[in-house]
């Protein structure tokens with residue numbers, strides 16, 4: 001029997017009902033039930049539908065995760081749950097389930113920051129040491145450059161988007177191109193058959209800081225489509241995607257160089273993007289920077305990332321949360337867990 005703590009992680013911040021189980025830094029189970037198809041006809045996530053779907057899915061997802069990990073509930077040493085940021089009604093389903101389990105099992109509970117959890121999934125690659133990294137966190141709600149030294153204690157935000165997040169830009173452009181929701185994976189697929197140099201879309205905010213801006217790019221794509229209604233959609237998708245990838249990587253790699261940090265960690269839903277991953281590898285090889293990207297399935301929302309951050313908190317001696325901790329729709333990135 002391993003002496004490493006067995007951690008259950010619950011994630012319900014948006015449209016994925018997810019439970020992950022880890023022992024120390026070893027992933028044992030990662031089960032996800034998505035309500036994405038129920039939202040697709042509305043072109044975005046409907047909070048009420050998401051909450052109801054979480055309520056329905058939670059018992060099954062939990063049982064399946066325990067089966068996959070081959071553990072019993074009584075073996076769990078600590079429970080982690082996303083406490084924000086996210087849709088409040090959706091978060092409350094996860095935190096209620098987690099608090100019920102913590103009370104019944106008499107185990108500690110950690111209310112965790114979804115954003116830190118995206119980065120913490122990197123810890124599940126046991127072949128790596130947890131050395132400092134520059135984090136590029138790119139999701140539906142956030143695009144930030146972060147100095148990561150100890151995820152359980154906090155991070156330093158170097159820059160962030162001043163308007164749309166990268167994932168939000170993918171979703172909005174997908175809508176303009178009449179693609180499926182969510183837009184990121186749809187653009188990723190379509191762009192594979194397009195020419196990424198076909199249209200020279202603007203690279204927003206080429207300033208010397210670490211901030212991003214994607215609203216100008218969105219306007220440029222919209223204007224282009226109005227002027228050239230018969231444009232090849234795959235070329236528009238590929239050229240748009242290239243503009244996003246270019247600005248994200250230019251600033252992230254510059255942060256590594258300027259801060260003298262030799263590791264780049266890319267996390268969050270947009271980190272699943274195949275072009276971002278390939279181009280990041282090429283640029284990191286050139287700059288002699290180690291690239292750390294979780295497997296694509298662990299980039300989008302999942303419970304394993306919550307369990308991973310909780311595991312780092314437990315092993316780092318962080319105090320658990322008290323029952324009744326707050327769920328928050330917005331949370332600063334530098335607060336990994338809260339009381």
Ligand code: KG4
Pocket residue numbers: 014138139140141142166167168170171182183184185188268269270271272273274299300301
């Ligand atoms: O991290 P995530 O699953 O949820 C949030 O915390 O927001 O990120 C979701 C975002 C969506 O905007 C989605 O379109 C985008 O990640 N995304 C992608 C890809 N897969 C998901 N964007 C680009 N390429 C992908 N393959």
Ligand code: ZN
Pocket residue numbers: 114118139140268269300301
């Ligand atoms: Zn997320």
